[in-house]
Amino acid sequence: xxxxxxxxTARIQxxxxxxxxxxxxxxxxxxxxLQPPGDPGLFGPDAVTWQVHxxxxxxxxxxxxxxxxxxxxxxxxxxVWDHSSFRTQLRARLGRTxxxxxxxxxxxxxxxxQAIERVNxxxxxxxxxxxxxxxxxxxxxxxxxxxxxxxxxxxxxxxQDLSLQALSPAQQDxxxxxxxxxGQRLGAKDLPETRHQALSQLQAYRxxxxxxxxxxxxxxxxxxxxxxxxxxxxxxxxxxxxxxxxPDWALDLLQRERTxxxxxxxxxxxxxxxxxxxxxxxxxxxxxxxARQRVSAPPAFKAPESSPDT
Numbered sequence: 137x138x139x140x141x142x143x144x145t146a147r148i149q150x151x152x153x154x155x156x157x158x159x160x161x162x163x164x165x166x167x168x169x170l171q172p173p174g175d176p177g178l179f180g181p182d183a184v185t186w187q188v189h190x191x192x193x194x195x196x197x198x199x200x201x202x203x204x205x206x207x208x209x210x211x212x213x214x215x216v217w218d219h220s221s222f223r224t225q226l227r228a229r230l231g232r233t234x235x236x237x238x239x240x241x242x243x244x245x246x247x248x249x250q251a252i253e254r255v256n257x258x259x260x261x262x263x264x265x266x267x268x269x270x271x272x273x274x275x276x277x278x279x280x281x282x283x284x285x286x287x288x289x290x291x292x293x294x295x296q297d298l299s300l301q302a303l304s305p306a307q308q309d310x311x312x313x314x315x316x317x318x319g320q321r322l323g324a325k326d327l328p329e330t331r332h333q334a335l336s337q338l339q340a341y342r343x344x345x346x347x348x349x350x351x352x353x354x355x356x357x358x359x360x361x362x363x364x365x366x367x368x369x370x371x372x373x374x375x376x377x378x379x380x381x382x383p384d385w386a387l388d389l390l391q392r393e394r395t396x397x398x399x400x401x402x403x404x405x406x407x408x409x410x411x412x413x414x415x416x417x418x419x420x421x422x423x424x425x426x427a428r429q430r431v432s433a434p435p436a437f438k439a440p441e442s443s444p445d446t
Contacts, residue, residue: 155367164235169426174435175244178318181428184303184311188295189241190424193374193411198287198294199230200358200378205286205338207354208345208389211272212279217350218264219274227362240318242427252321259323277325284319284327285338288312292331293381298407305331339385347389355390370410377403 179185189195207213216222222229239251262274272279292311296302303311309330316327328334358378363371379392380400387394394400419425 164238166421166423166426169238169242169244169423170430170433172244172246172436173430173433175246176431177243177245177427178240178248179314181431183314184307185241185314186424186427187301188291188303188311189237190415190418190422191295191299191411192414192418193407194294194298195234195237195291197298197374197377197381197407198291199233200361200375201294201381202283202286202290203358204355204378204382204390205290205386206283207351208347208386209279209282209341210266210344210346210348210350211270211276212282213350213354214264214266214272215262215274215279217354219262223353223357226357238423242423244430249321252318255322275323277323280322281319281324281327281337282341284315284322284324285334285341288315288319289334289338290378290381294377297377297381297404298411300408300412335383339383342385345389347391373403373406373410377407 220229236251236255240248243251256275259275263272265271288311292308312331312334313329316329319327328337359375361371361375379387380395380403384394
């Protein structure tokens with residue numbers, strides 16, 4: 137062992153972790169995922185979901201791509217537009233979303249269910265009217281399914297493109313099957329259990345989609361994601377990749393052209409390298425690592441309740 141090398145490594149990893157937390161607006165501590173000992177949560181460490189969601193660059197890129205998709209649905213966008221501060225606090229909004237995904241994926245069972253219940257409680261009070269007079273409610277199963285489809289297909293597409301360990305077709309199907317555990321608890325119905333079903337269901341929403349001024353403003357916000365000068369090169373790469381991961385029909389709606397193969401390859405290679413670097417940085421102290429430590433720890437001893445004297 138080399139104390140100097142270990143100290144330098146720890147310092148670099150800590151700095152990279154701090155930059156990632158700042159970029160996403162995250163405020164939680166990965167050590168919170170160490171409790172309760174022995175609890176596998178909703179999925180457990182053998183789940184494909186644990187593998188996919190541990191890749192920070194893919195999750196960030198997929199999350200941006202899913203936001204673009206969600207902005208194409210006027211009622212889904214209205215619920216966020218009218219009832220959140222994402223237009224002025226986009227980073228904080230993504231931080232809350234990242235915390236929800238982290239907690240439902242890697243948190244203990246009680247913490248995951250509490251996170252879902254909080255979202256359900258918020259959705260139950262969100263309703264309003266579109267500029268054209270149509271009404272919306274946030275907990276409508278069809279809208280929740282649209283958001284679920286946008287997130288899961290985007291997360292998986294980003295992982296397949298940016299990870300050095302792409303999933304097999306069977307593993308991709310398993311991912312969608314596993315993620316129904318969260319989507320169903322949020323109120324979505326008829327969720328896909330395979331990749332083919334997911335892509336088919338996503339495309340079936342096309343008649344409901346449109347690009348209006350709200351959509352264009354959301355796209356402008358994403359393209360100008362708030363970040364420091366040192367963060368901007370990585371963020372801009374992820375934004376460019378997020379657009380390139382959209383289905384052809386979504387790019388057509390947005391009147392965007394897919395960039396040439398050479399540019400796509402260059403962006404993908406750069407993000408793959410950054411993803412590998414961050415995987416190294418989080419190998420021992422990231423949320424997934426802490427959750428693995430929790431699961432492998434022996435459950436806390438609970439003394440049996442004493443029987444009343446008779």
